Amino acid sequence: MSDQSTTSTRVEQPADDVGSGDPAVGTHTVDAETDEQLDESWVEYEFEDDAAISVSDLDVYYGDDHAIDDISMEIPEKSVTALIGPSGCGKSTFLRCLNRMNDRIDSARVEGTVEVGDENIYEGDTDLVQLRKRVGMVFQSPNPFPKSVRDNIAYGPRKHGDLNTGLLGRLLGNDDQQREDELVERCLRQSALWEEVSDRLDDNALGLSGGQQQRLCIARCLAVDPDVILMDEPASALDPVATAKIEDLIEELAEEYTVVVVTHNMQQAARISDQTAVFLTGGQLVEYDQTDKIFENPESDRVEDYVTGKFG
Ligand SMILES: Nc1ncnc2c1ncn2[C@@H]1O[C@H](COP(=O)(O)OP(=O)(O)OP(=O)(O)O)[C@@H](O)[C@H]1O
Ligand SMILES: [Mg+2]
Numbered sequence: 001m002s003d004q005s006t007t008s009t010r011v012e013q014p015a016d017d018v019g020s021g022d023p024a025v026g027t028h029t030v031d032a033e034t035d036e037q038l039d040e041s042w043v044e045y046e047f048e049d050d051a052a053i054s055v056s057d058l059d060v061y062y063g064d065d066h067a068i069d070d071i072s073m074e075i076p077e078k079s080v081t082a083l084i085g086p087s088g089c090g091k092s093t094f095l096r097c098l099n100r101m102n103d104r105i106d107s108a109r110v111e112g113t114v115e116v117g118d119e120n121i122y123e124g125d126t127d128l129v130q131l132r133k134r135v136g137m138v139f140q141s142p143n144p145f146p147k148s149v150r151d152n153i154a155y156g157p158r159k160h161g162d163l164n165t166g167l168l169g170r171l172l173g174n175d176d177q178q179r180e181d182e183l184v185e186r187c188l189r190q191s192a193l194w195e196e197v198s199d200r201l202d203d204n205a206l207g208l209s210g211g212q213q214q215r216l217c218i219a220r221c222l223a224v225d226p227d228v229i230l231m232d233e234p235a236s237a238l239d240p241v242a243t244a245k246i247e248d249l250i251e252e253l254a255e256e257y258t259v260v261v262v263t264h265n266m267q268q269a270a271r272i273s274d275q276t277a278v279f280l281t282g283g284q285l286v287e288y289d290q291t292d293k294i295f296e297n298p299e300s301d302r303v304e305d306y307v308t309g310k311f312g
Contacts, residue, residue: 084266138231154184211246
């Protein structure tokens with residue numbers, strides 16, 4: 001960590017910088033409410049555990065639009081990290097950088113480094129299939145396959161051959177079907193869904209409720225044995241009861257997995273996360289710290305306004 005006493009205060013958008021009058025020129029900080037000066041120390045969150053993910057100097061462009069502006073942050077393992085901020089500030093874009101989902105967007109250009117464990121995932125020879133097994137993703141709308149509950153979970157391991165270790169298992173009397181049954185049950189239990197669907201394993205997953213579908217998507221993600229689970233507003237389409245189940249589940253998952261969750265729900269971020277990163281307009285990370293600190297005593301006036309609901 002750099003010596004904070006020498007940390008300079010960055011003035012992100014001095015008046016001279018925007019002298020062209022072109023709103024596309026400049027450093028994309030201003031949300032029209034303030035020209036608050038950012039301080040690098042506000043994002044220097046220190047923690048004792050190992051980092052699961054290290055992001056350095058990350059920029060993302062969609063064509064000429066600068067969506068993520070020079071973000072560096074480390075995400076501690078086996079904990080919940082919340083990403084919050086107003087619509088359009090780049091939360092989903094940032095999340096997608098963590099398993100290279102932005103590769104699927106033609107206009108997206110990513111610069112900088114993202115290390116998952118010890119691997120820089122933007123280096124040329126990264127195996128994207130393996131990466132997305134290690135860093136799974138759950139989206140806002142549940143998107144189970146139009147297949148049975150069982151097949152939703154077993155599909156990935158079958159495809160990757162993880163269940164197909166046949167001979168030794170069969171010699172030990174533990175055949176692939178048994179392994180699959182065990183996997184399906186384990187993942188459904190881990191995602192707090194087993195009690196509700198254990199007698200419906202062969203029914204089509206699209207017949208489940210929205211909240212059950214979302215937990216099934218989490219179970220599907222767990223089935224390929226990830227280290228990190230990315231969630232983009234995983235409960236925003238759900239009712240309060242289903243939301244509470246997802247929140248409980250996220251906290252439980254963080255005992256074994258690293259969870260990074262985008263949410264617009266301040267109470268949810270405050271309830272479930274260990275640390276919170278606040279993005280503001282222009283794709284900047286403005287403050288990153290323990291969740292209590294962010295919600296009770298943030299450094300940035302804009303973050304204070306945002307978390308207390310004055311804007312956003
Ligand atoms: N596929 C895309 N092509 C072009 N521009 C995009 C694309 N996806 C996002 N953007 C732009 O990048 C910026 C950040 O978008 P992003 O979806 O990451 O924001 P967000 O913080 O997730 O917003 P929300 O809270 O509404 O989901 C926005 O200006 C958006 O218009
Ligand atoms: Mg989003």
